[in-house]
Amino acid sequence: MSLQLPPLSLYIHIPWCIQKCPYCDFNSHAVKQGIPEQEYIAHLLADLDQDLKLVSGRTVSSIFIGGGTPSVFSAEGISQILHGVQQRLSCSSDMEVTMEANPGTVEAERFAGYVAAGVTRFSIGVQSFQTAQLKALGRIHDCDEAIRAAQLASSLPLNSFNLDLMHGLPQQNVQGALADLQQAIDLAPPHLSWYQLTIEPNTAFASRPPVLPADDTLWEIQQQGLALLQQHGYQQYEISAYAQAGHQCQHNLNYWRYGDYLGIGCGAHGKITLPGRNTILRTVKIKHPKGYMEISRGYLDSQEQVLAEDRPFEFFMNRFRLLEPCPHSDFSAYTGLPLASIELAIASAVQQGLLHNKPQHWQVTDKGARYLNDLLTLFID
Missing domain, CATH: 1.10.10.920 (Arc Repressor Mutant, subunit A)
Incomplete structure (x- = not known):
C-alpha cells in the first residue's frame, strides 16, 4: 500500500523564558543577558528555507508558536516570523495560529499587537490561581495577573483561547484542585487544558521531589473535575483537552491524528510523509540556542525514517x-x-x-x- 499525505502544520519554537520552572522538561532557557530576537528570527526563517524541499506544493493548515515563553518576543518580532512564513509557504485561508503566553509577560498593548500580527488563538499558562501553588511551581505571575490575562484574551478579536491548568499539585487536596478549576471555568475560556502534574527526569522537581497527593485523591480530583467541566459545557476530546463546541485545537488534533508537521527553532521536532519514497521522516533541530545560531553547523541535529x-x-x-x-x-x-x-x-x-x-x-x-x-x-x- 502507498502512503497518502495527511494535513500539514508548522511548529515554531522560541526557547527563552523569564525563569525555568522546576517541573518543566521542555527545551527552555532562562533569559540572562537579553534575547537576540532579530538574530533568532533570521535563523528561524533560514531553518524553514532548508526544510521547504520536504513540503513542496503543500499547504499549512495551522501554526503553533511554543516555548519557552514566546510572549517574551515583541509583537513586531512575531509579525516578522509569520510574514516570513507566509512568504515561503502556502497557508490556508482559515489557518489557526496559536501562540503560548504566560500571564507574567502579558500587557494589553502587546497582546493586541500579537493579534494584529496574525495570532488567532492564545494558550495561556496559568497552571494555578493559588498563590502558594504558583510559588511552589516557580511561576512569575500571581492570581490577579492570571485573571487579567484571561480577561484580556476574552476581549480581543480571537477565534479562541486556552487556559493551561494543572492539578495534583504539591500537597493539593480535592477542594483546592476544584477551586482552581472553577476559577478557570468562571473566566469562560473556549478551551481548557487540564492535566496532572508529573515529575519528569532532569528537572528540579526530579532532584528534589515535592510531596504530591495520594492516588485516591488524584482519582477523586479527576472524577469530580470531569463532572464539573461537563456541567459547564466542556467536552473532553483528548486525554487532557476540553473544549466548548467548535473550539478544539486544530493544531494538536493534527498531531494526534498522525498528521505532518515541520518543526523549526531550537530542539523542534518534525514529522514529514514522503509518499514517493514510501517514507515517514522524523527530524530534530539543534537544541541549544548558541549551537542553533552557529551558521556553520546548520540546524538539523538528527533525522531518521520511521520503520x-x-x-x-x-x-x-x-x-x-x-x-x-x-x-x-x-x-x-x-x-x-x-x-x-x-x-x-x-x-x-x-x-x-x-x-x-x-x-x-x-x-x-x-x-x-x-x-x-x-x-x-x-x-x-
Whole structure:
C-alpha cells in the first residue's frame, strides 16, 4: 500500500523564558543577558528555507508558536516570523495560529499587537490561581495577573483561547484542585487544558521531589473535575483537552491524528510523509540556542525514517489519545500498511475490553482509556 499525505502544520519554537520552572522538561532557557530576537528570527526563517524541499506544493493548515515563553518576543518580532512564513509557504485561508503566553509577560498593548500580527488563538499558562501553588511551581505571575490575562484574551478579536491548568499539585487536596478549576471555568475560556502534574527526569522537581497527593485523591480530583467541566459545557476530546463546541485545537488534533508537521527553532521536532519514497521522516533541530545560531553547523541535529514495523505503535500512540473514533482508512493511508498487519493486536485489544472494533472505525473503551499504556504495548513489534 502507498502512503497518502495527511494535513500539514508548522511548529515554531522560541526557547527563552523569564525563569525555568522546576517541573518543566521542555527545551527552555532562562533569559540572562537579553534575547537576540532579530538574530533568532533570521535563523528561524533560514531553518524553514532548508526544510521547504520536504513540503513542496503543500499547504499549512495551522501554526503553533511554543516555548519557552514566546510572549517574551515583541509583537513586531512575531509579525516578522509569520510574514516570513507566509512568504515561503502556502497557508490556508482559515489557518489557526496559536501562540503560548504566560500571564507574567502579558500587557494589553502587546497582546493586541500579537493579534494584529496574525495570532488567532492564545494558550495561556496559568497552571494555578493559588498563590502558594504558583510559588511552589516557580511561576512569575500571581492570581490577579492570571485573571487579567484571561480577561484580556476574552476581549480581543480571537477565534479562541486556552487556559493551561494543572492539578495534583504539591500537597493539593480535592477542594483546592476544584477551586482552581472553577476559577478557570468562571473566566469562560473556549478551551481548557487540564492535566496532572508529573515529575519528569532532569528537572528540579526530579532532584528534589515535592510531596504530591495520594492516588485516591488524584482519582477523586479527576472524577469530580470531569463532572464539573461537563456541567459547564466542556467536552473532553483528548486525554487532557476540553473544549466548548467548535473550539478544539486544530493544531494538536493534527498531531494526534498522525498528521505532518515541520518543526523549526531550537530542539523542534518534525514529522514529514514522503509518499514517493514510501517514507515517514522524523527530524530534530539543534537544541541549544548558541549551537542553533552557529551558521556553520546548520540546524538539523538528527533525522531518521520511521520503520514500517514501528508505524503501528506510533500511529496509535497518537491516535488513541483522542476520544473520537479512529477510521480504519486513516491507518492504511498514513502508515502505508494493510489492516492485516495489525489484526492480531486489534483482536487482543478487543478481547481484553480495551477497544471496540466497528465495521469502519475503532473506538477506545473507558477501560482502554484508563489503561492506555497496556493498549499501546499490543502494537509494539
